[in-house]
Amino acid sequence: MGRVCTVCQHEDLNKIDVWIVSGVSSLEIARRTGLSGSAVRRHRMSGLHLRSWKVQELKDEEATIRRRVNAVVRVRSNRALQKLQQEPEPAAWTPPPPLGLVEGEQREPERAPPPPAKPEPVNPPNKLFTEAEAMRIQSRARAKLSRPLRPPGVY
Numbered sequence: 001m002g003r004v005c006t007v008c009q010h011e012d013l014n015k016i017d018v019w020i021v022s023g024v025s026s027l028e029i030a031r032r033t034g035l036s037g038s039a040v041r042r043h044r045m046s047g048l049h050l051r052s053w054k055v056q057e058l059k060d061e062e063a064t065i066r067r068r069v070n071a072v073v074r075v076r077s078n079r080a081l082q083k084l085q086q087e088p089e090p091a092a093w094t095p096p097p098p099l100g101l102v103e104g105e106q107r108e109p110e111r112a113p114p115p116p117a118k119p120e121p122v123n124p125p126n127k128l129f130t131e132a133e134a135m136r137i138q139s140r141a142r143a144k145l146s147r148p149l150r151p152p153g154v155y
Helices: 013-022 026-033 037-046 053-086 131-146
Strands: none
Touching (some): 013 053, 026 037
């Protein structure tokens, strides 16, 4: 004769069934209750958690709440849409007349500003580094080459 499900015999069966239906992982349920993860998985796969009338009652209650929330959202969105449709269209924007001009007077065209002067290069175009930078780079390279090699795995 087969063994009885250890989850079905557990004192927190209703909580476990609710956790399974709400999507909590089997390992998390096992950690919370002290059961083995495989026992919780077998209980989930067998569908025994769906036979509990309390779980079914909770599912029905959740569906009712979802329907009510959706209905409220629909009503509010319809009211907001009606409110937007009732508001009058704003008048077309017209720019104000330019300041300081008298009727019939014309403004002189604005002159473009002169182009900015080119900054002088820091280094001459044929050199990449200044002499001081080149000497610093060379001394670093010499220092690296003069260090003794370490055996592999030693830092």
